[in-house]
Amino acid sequence: MITLVHMTQAPARPQAARRRHDREIVMLAVPAFGALVAEPLFVMADSAIVGHLGTAQLAGLGVASALLVTSVSVFVFLAYATTAAVARRVGAGDLPAAIRQGMDGIWLALLLGAAVMTAVLPTTPALVDLFGASETAAPYATTYLRISALGIPAMLIVLAATGVLRGLQNTRTPLYVAVAGFVANGLLNIGLVYGAGLGIAGSAWGTVIAQWGMAVVYLVVVLRGAHRHGASLRPDAAGIRASAQAGAPLLVRTLSLRAILMIATAVAARLGDSDIAAHQIILSLWSLLAFALDAIAIAGQAIIGRYLGAGDAQGARDVCRRMVEWGVAVGVVLGVLVVLARPVFLPLFTSDTAVKDAALPALIIVALSQPICGVVFVLDGVLMGAGDGPYLAWAMLVTLAVFTPAALLVPVLGGGLTALWATMTLMMTVRMLTLWLRSRSGRWVVTGAAR
Numbered sequence: 001m002i003t004l005v006h007m008t009q010a011p012a013r014p015q016a017a018r019r020r021h022d023r024e025i026v027m028l029a030v031p032a033f034g035a036l037v038a039e040p041l042f043v044m045a046d047s048a049i050v051g052h053l054g055t056a057q058l059a060g061l062g063v064a065s066a067l068l069v070t071s072v073s074v075f076v077f078l079a080y081a082t083t084a085a086v087a088r089r090v091g092a093g094d095l096p097a098a099i100r101q102g103m104d105g106i107w108l109a110l111l112l113g114a115a116v117m118t119a120v121l122p123t124t125p126a127l128v129d130l131f132g133a134s135e136t137a138a139p140y141a142t143t144y145l146r147i148s149a150l151g152i153p154a155m156l157i158v159l160a161a162t163g164v165l166r167g168l169q170n171t172r173t174p175l176y177v178a179v180a181g182f183v184a185n186g187l188l189n190i191g192l193v194y195g196a197g198l199g200i201a202g203s204a205w206g207t208v209i210a211q212w213g214m215a216v217v218y219l220v221v222v223l224r225g226a227h228r229h230g231a232s233l234r235p236d237a238a239g240i241r242a243s244a245q246a247g248a249p250l251l252v253r254t255l256s257l258r259a260i261l262m263i264a265t266a267v268a269a270r271l272g273d274s275d276i277a278a279h280q281i282i283l284s285l286w287s288l289l290a291f292a293l294d295a296i297a298i299a300g301q302a303i304i305g306r307y308l309g310a311g312d313a314q315g316a317r318d319v320c321r322r323m324v325e326w327g328v329a330v331g332v333v334l335g336v337l338v339v340l341a342r343p344v345f346l347p348l349f350t351s352d353t354a355v356k357d358a359a360l361p362a363l364i365i366v367a368l369s370q371p372i373c374g375v376v377f378v379l380d381g382v383l384m385g386a387g388d389g390p391y392l393a394w395a396m397l398v399t400l401a402v403f404t405p406a407a408l409l410v411p412v413l414g415g416g417l418t419a420l421w422a423t424m425t426l427m428m429t430v431r432m433l434t435l436w437l438r439s440r441s442g443r444w445v446v447t448g449a450a451r
Contacts, residue, residue, distance in 0.1 A: 087301065380392065
């Protein structure tokens, strides 16, 4: 069911306003965190099930999953841009227009998904070869990717529909759908891989069925809301084009961030086997911590968009300030947890002393940088909610330009993994400065049903 919670209220005393903001943030961020964590569990479940088939199958799954995730993750703007646009309409009190805006995003997702699927299917063997799969792993990677490509349109529909519900201030339904999808994926994989004896193909089919099931559930929820409020379901060329234009800057931002992560991994690979192994462990932890901070950012997208849509500029500024405080506080807590958990965390991944020695100092840097990350994620979400995509694109390009030479100098100057993660902290610091300057300028505060 499409529901709205905590619509913009009349001005309140500072203490009361802070409590209201806190309730809004918690109500949106906690379910969002659950949904974010559920998503990577798909890959983990597939890996656990396929891993028992053999090393070659698991290696093939690793290559295919990396290609699949890359093909889909670059379109995460479908969720971000849709959230901001829908939230503005909600704030303006025009729920039919909000759902109509969301439908434009879903239609765009369907078109992009069909295009990507059409491109991936005939080029699957070439993509697997380009990714460097071994002769034994390549056939399994090809099988998995070719079947999984059929689920790409569903994955993009899920992204866009998730954005619609977030914009409607509803993060609980995405959580329920994500958990149900994870359970269905696991059961289908076990049944098809072992029960039906389909091997890695069964894992791919199980994931495709689960993804399309999630997409259908989302569509049913959105279509019911559209019917209830009299919103049109027809594809609107102008609306789809507007959604694409709003998402283009966020695509640049996402590609720039992906480039930074790829450069960091490439540099780590040149530092030696122990360093690249330690880097992968730390990167996995960094990504997990990012889920907690991204949940606050998602709340920011929805809440800021709603306040601006309602014409409440001061309310948007106030909730932005409160979310930054949340980001810093959560960052401090996460940093402390990383330091305390390091004796237990590293042995979970490796017993190699050289890998542990390489990872430990870099892990401390990650812990110390968490408050910075908290500010970055929150302000990123605030500016997304404000529809300030062009600035976010520019800021990430600047960050990429600063990070790239710094990272490439690490092996040249004889630095190790600690130096590399110091450059990652530099990258996050540059992002924080560019986002903070924008938030201080107030230029992101543009009120109205549409930016």
